[in-house]
Amino acid sequence: MAAARDGIVAGMTPNTPAIDPQHGFHVLAKPIGPICNLDCTYCFYLEKEDLYPGQHNWEMSGAVLDAYVRQYIEAQSGPEVHFAWQGGEPTLLGVGYFQRVVELQQKYAGGKQITNAIQTNGTLLDDAWCSFFAEKAFLVGLSIDGPADVHDAYRVDRHGRPTFDAVMKGLSYLRKHAVEFNTLTVVNHLNAEKPLEVYQFLKQIGSRFLQFIPLVERAIPAVELKVKGVAFAAPPVPGAASQRESPVTPWSVEATQYGRFLCEIFDQWVRRDVGRIFVQVFDVALGNWMGLGSSLCVFAAKCGAAMAIEHNGDLYSCDHYVYPRYLLGNLLSSSLGDMARSAAQVKFGNDKLDTLPQYCRTCEVRFACNGECPKHRFIRTPDGEDGLNYLCAAYKQFFRHIDPYMRTMGELLREGGAAADIMRILREEEEVG
Numbered sequence: 373m374a375a376a377r378d379g380i381v382a383g384m385t386p387n388t389p390a391i392d393p394q395h396g397f398h399v400l401a402k403p404i405g406p407i408c409n410l411d412c413t414y415c416f417y418l419e420k421e422d423l424y425p426g427q428h429n430w431e432m433s434g435a436v437l438d439a440y441v442r443q444y445i446e447a448q449s450g451p452e453v454h455f456a457w458q459g460g461e462p463t464l465l466g467v468g469y470f471q472r473v474v475e476l477q478q479k480y481a482g483g484k485q486i487t488n489a490i491q492t493n494g495t496l497l498d499d500a501w502c503s504f505f506a507e508k509a510f511l512v513g514l515s516i517d518g519p520a521d522v523h524d525a526y527r528v529d530r531h532g533r534p535t536f537d538a539v540m541k542g543l544s545y546l547r548k549h550a551v552e553f554n555t556l557t558v559v560n561h562l563n564a565e566k567p568l569e570v571y572q573f574l575k576q577i578g579s580r581f582l583q584f585i586p587l588v589e590r591a592i593p594a595v596e597l598k599v600k601g602v603a604f605a606a607p608p609v610p611g612a613a614s615q616r617e618s619p620v621t622p623w624s625v626e627a628t629q630y631g632r633f634l635c636e637i638f639d640q641w642v643r644r645d646v647g648r649i650f651v652q653v654f655d656v657a658l659g660n661w662m663g664l665g666s667s668l669c670v671f672a673a674k675c676g677a678a679m680a681i682e683h684n685g686d687l688y689s690c691d692h693y694v695y696p697r698y699l700l701g702n703l704l705s706s707s708l709g710d711m712a713r714s715a716a717q718v719k720f721g722n723d724k725l726d727t728l729p730q731y732c733r734t735c736e737v738r739f740a741c742n743g744e745c746p747k748h749r750f751i752r753t754p755d756g757e758d759g760l761n762y763l764c765a766a767y768k769q770f771f772r773h774i775d776p777y778m779r780t781m782g783e784l785l786r787e788g789g790a791a792a793d794i795m796r797i798l799r800e801e802e803e804v805g
Contacts, residue, residue: 397677397712399444400456400691403432403469405683408461410493410535413526414560414587414623417460420694424684431465434472436685439703441476445484447709453477453484458491458691467504474508489513491556493527494542495535502549512546512553513583514539518570522563526623540577547578554581561587561622564629567636575649583652584637586630588748588762589621606695607747610723610759620762627762631769638770642777643799647792657771660740661778662785670745676721679712687711689720692747729757732764737771 406420407430421427432440445453455477457470470490477486490505491513505512516539517523524534546553555574557563563570574582590605625633634653641651656668666672679700680691687708689698698720700711711717728743731753735741743749744761753760761767781791 396449397447397679398454398456399440399687399708399712400458400678400680401432401440402458402460402680402682403437404460404462404464405430406460407464408459408493409464409495409529410461411528411530411532413528414558414589414621416589416692417694420682423682423694423696430460430683431469432683432685436683436704437473438476439685440681440708441473442480443703443708445477445480445482445486447707447712448484451484452487453481454487454489456489456491461493461496462490463492463496463501467500470504470508470510487511491515492542493535493539494546495529495538497542497545499545499549502545502551505546505551506549510551512551513556514543514546514553514579515556515558516543516574516577517557517560518563518566519573522566522570525562526558526560543577553579554583555579556583556585558585558587559625559630559633561625561629564625564633567633568640571637571640575645580648581650581652584634586625586763586766588624590750591619591621606697607693608750608759609697610727610746610749627765628769629766630763631766634766634770635773638774638777642774643795646781646795647790654774657740657774658778658781658791661775662782666742671740671742673725673742674721675724675746676717677712679717681708689717692745693720727759729753729759731755731757731760735768737768740771741767 405424405427406417408415408418411418441455444455455473457473462470473488477488488508489511492515494514494516504510515527516536517525517527520534520536523536523539527535527539529535543553545551555577557570557574571582592605637651638654641649641654652668656666656671660666660671669675669678676689678690680688680694681703682688682694685703687700687703688694689700700706700714700717703711724743724746727746727749732738732741732743741761743759744763744767748762749759751760751762751764752758777794780797781794784793785791
C-alpha cells in the first residue's frame with residue numbers, strides 16, 4: 373500500500389489509520405485479484421488463483437465495484453475516505469476502469485473527501501495512465517528493489533526476462549506528469565547486503581518516500597506442495613504450536629541481515645536526509661518514541677483494521693491472510709462494515725496482543741515493536757515458548773541502535789523545533805569529537 377503523504381519528521385502528525393476496526397478500518401482492494409503481468413520469484417499472491425478454481429474473468433464486476441465503493445464510503449465515520457488499489461497488477465484493467473472508480477466515488481462521496489492510492493510494478497505506465505493519475509491526484513506506490521542487478525534478480529516477467537528497464541520507463545512517465553509517488557522495496561536475501569547502494573539509488577531516481585518491506589516467506593514442505601499446489605506456507609495460527617518444520621525460502625531476508633540493512637541506512641539518513649527523505653519505518657518509530665502510537669499495523673499492539681477484498685467481493689482479515697480460514701464473507705451478501713466489525717475480525721486483531729509471548733512482553737523495545745506481524749511469529753523464544761517473531765533479532769538491533777537519536781528528535785519536536793535539527797547537532801558533536 374502506498375504510504376502516507378506526510379510524516380512526523382516534517383514536524384507534522386502522521387495521518388494515522390485506526391487500529392481498532394470498531395472505530396475505523398482500511399481495505400486493500402484487489403480489483404483484478406492475483407493476476408499480474410510479472411512473475412516475481414518471491415510473490416506470495418500469484419498462487420491465490422488456486423482459491424478460485426475455474427475462474428477466467430478476474431475483473432471486479434460492475435456490481436461488486438459499485439457495492440464496494442458505496443459500502444466502504446458509508447462505513448467510514450470520518451470526513452476522509454482513503455481507497456487503496458493493488459493486485460496482482462491493477463493497471464492491467466486499463467485507465468477506463470479507474471475512471472469509472474472515480475465516478476462511483478463522486479456519486480457516493482456524500483460530502484466526504486476521497487483519496488486514492490494505487491500500487492503498481494510500473495511496467496505498463498504511459499502518458500495516458502500518468503495524465504489520469506495527475507488529474508485525479510492518485511498517490512502511486514512503485515515497486516522497485518534497487519539498481520538493475522538486484523531488482524532483476526527476482527522481479528521478472530512471465531518469460532523470465534528482467535523488468536528493470538520497463539519500470540524505469542514507467543517512472544519517467546510519473547515524473548513527466550509530476551505524479552506523486554513513493555517506492556516500495558522488498559528487502560530480500562540479495563539486496564539486504566547492499567543497503568547504502570539501494571538507498572542511494574532510490575534517492576537518485578527521485579523517491580522521497582521510501583518503504584522497506586522485509587521478505588519473510590516460509591516454503592511449504594515438499595510433500596504438502598504436491599497435494600496443495602501452492603508454494604508458500606500459510607501464516608501460523610495464533611497461539612498454536614510453531615510451524616518451524618517449514619523453512620523460509622532461499623530469497624527471504626535473514627534477521628541479522630535486515631537489522632544491519634536498517635541500521636546502515638538510518639545512520640546515513642539521520643546525518644543527511646531528515647526532513648528531506650521520508651522512510652516509513654523511521655517515521656513510524658519516531659511516532660512510537662513520542663508516545664503517539666503506531667501508524668503502521670505491524671508495529672501496533674493490535675491489528676485487524678486493515679483487510680483485503682478480492683475481485684469477487686470476498687473480504688479477508690488481512691492481505692497476508694487471504695486463506696479460507698480468514699474469509700469474513702462477501703459484500704454482496706453481507707455488509708462490509710458488519711464484516712469488518714465482526715467478532716471473528718475483532719478476535720483476529722486481538723490475537724496479536726493476546727498471543728504475544730512473555731519474552732516479548734518484558735522486552736525493552738516492545739513499545740516500538742509489539743511483536744511485529746503475526747505472520748512472522750513462527751520461531752521459539754530462548755526459553756522455548758512458541759510465537760516469537762522471525763525478525764526479533766533485527767528489531768532488537770535496530771530499535772536499540774536508533775534509541776538515542778529518536779529521543780533527541782522527540783525532544784526537538786516537543787520543544788517546538790524540527791526533527792531535522794538533529795543533523796546540525798550531530799555535525800557539531802562530530803566536529804568537537
